[in-house]
Amino acid sequence: MEQSQLSSNADARFHHRIEFEAGTSNSIILSESETIAARLLLSNAERDFQALELQFVAPSHQRAQDAAQLQRLRAAVAPHKRLPTELLSYIFHLSTEDEFFNIPLGPEPTPPWTLRHVCSRWRNIVLDDRNFWSSIAVNLERGEGPGYKEIGDITKSTRLLDMVISKTGPIVMSLRIDGYFMRVQEAIERIIVPHASRMVDLDIGLPGDSMVVFYDMLPDDLGVLQNLILDFVGPTSADPPISGFPSTLRNLTILGGYDVLYLLPTERANWQHLIDLEFSHLYVKLSDMFSILEYCASLETCDIAVWECDCGTSEHSIILPHLRFFIVRLDHGAFFDAFTLPSLYRLYVQFEESFPATEITSMIQRSGCALKKLDYYEAEGRVGECGPNALANLFAATPSLQSLCAQTLMTPKPILERMGSNDLLPQLEEFETCLDAETLDMFFDVVEHRLRDIPSDASRSRLVSALGIYPENFSLEGDNQRFVVRAANLSKDYQSDVRIEPFL
Helix, strand or coil, X not given: CHHHHHHHHHHHHHXXXXXXXXXXXXXXXXXXXXXXXXXXXXHHHHHHHHHHXXXXXXHHHHHHHHHHHHHHHHHHCCHHHHCCHHHHHHHHHHHHCCCXXXXXXXXXXXXXXCHHHCCHHHHHHHHHCHHHHCEEEEEECCCCCCCCCCCHHXXXXXXXXXXXXXXXXXXXXXXXXXXXXXXXXXXXXXXXXHHHHHEEEEEEEEEHXXXXXXXXXXXXXXXXXXXXXXXXECCCCCCCCCCCXXXXXXXXXXXCCHHXXXXXXXXXXXXXXCCEEEEEEEEEEHHHHHHHHCCCCCCCEEEEEEEECCCCXXXXXXXXXXXXXXXXXECCHHHHHHEECCCCCEEEXXXXXXXXXXXXXXXXXXXXXXXXXXXXXXXXXXXXXXXXHHHHHHHHCCCCCCEEEEEEEECCHHHXXXXXXXXXXXXXXXXXXXXXXXXXXXXXXXXXXXHHXXXXXXXXXXXXXXXXXXXXXXCCCHHHHHHHXXXXXXXXXXXXXXXXXXXX
């Protein structure tokens, strides 16, 4: 018995050397006899493992069958099977979050491709309602450079489009593609052309030198188009230019370099039908912008950037009778001298250096508009300046102003004093301004007065929110902590939103 125990201990030490020493280290090399024993141990271990695995096959198979049975039975008694068709359809619309259907398909299953997870009745409703498949986003950008010629992704996307896109009714589509000219042409002919007559909304981004393939379709082939985004990726050619836009077009956005503007026609383009125009990324010359805007008589929203004043504004007189929202980025206030905007409701100005208060005042007085919102931002993110007299004249010309957001404009003391006495901006409900150490106290005095003073007639409004932007080097430690406390107390006492934040 003692001999047997000694043998057992020796075997254990031998096995430990093979498995836990040689098996965990590349520096230990087994002898020939040890190697033979190790192979025998390995063979036995593999046999035992395979036998154990076989014991799990049958239960695993049974588990899969039971899970499938559970899913079928749950679907059989699903409460949403009894819901009206209209409600099921609405629920599914919510689940897709009104997003574009993306082609090619992404790696993650996203609605509406997870139909196997819903009941068969819901699935049939969705497949029958072609409105679910009328908003398509096709992204064929591969980032392989301008010489990329492969069209396999175009073929696959076309096949998928034929399966899901609605056969009748309007279509909303986005297309992005890069590569060689012939590749872009293939995509246009197979993805855009077959559905062009039903497209109401199109967002298209192509290499600039290939865009001619698309705008050859304008205006006639896209006869019901209402919204168009043209994204010129890279340099383009001005020959030939766009011949015109469909008379149905109402919203136009153009992205790209400065040279894109030379592609645009003037009086023959049906500009007069547009209600929304965005050229904010083109940075055009003033004269070029005037040559287009003078034909846009129906505009309601305009977003442009003009960084070069190359002509006298006195030569131009542009009346836009329906324009309500004007967004401009510029570096010369004389731009406003050419405009008469009787319906202007909101003005957003991004400007370099001094705020063009005098020019804006003249435009407002000339237009006779009731401006409600004025937003101002300095282009470089610095604190802008404006003389108190010019600012007072502007505010006197805009008694209807309800919102003044000027986080990069310092409001002088005399202006704050007149605002506190309701002499300026009596209708103001939202006020944002830049402050310094000398105007912080007055800012809070003005805000508190406007919060406390309940208007007795419709000619005045009560302040709802106020934001003061204090200098970056101004510390709110010590005694200055009172400003934070005062803002919190005003917000609480008058159920309003009063805050101070650092200038960033």
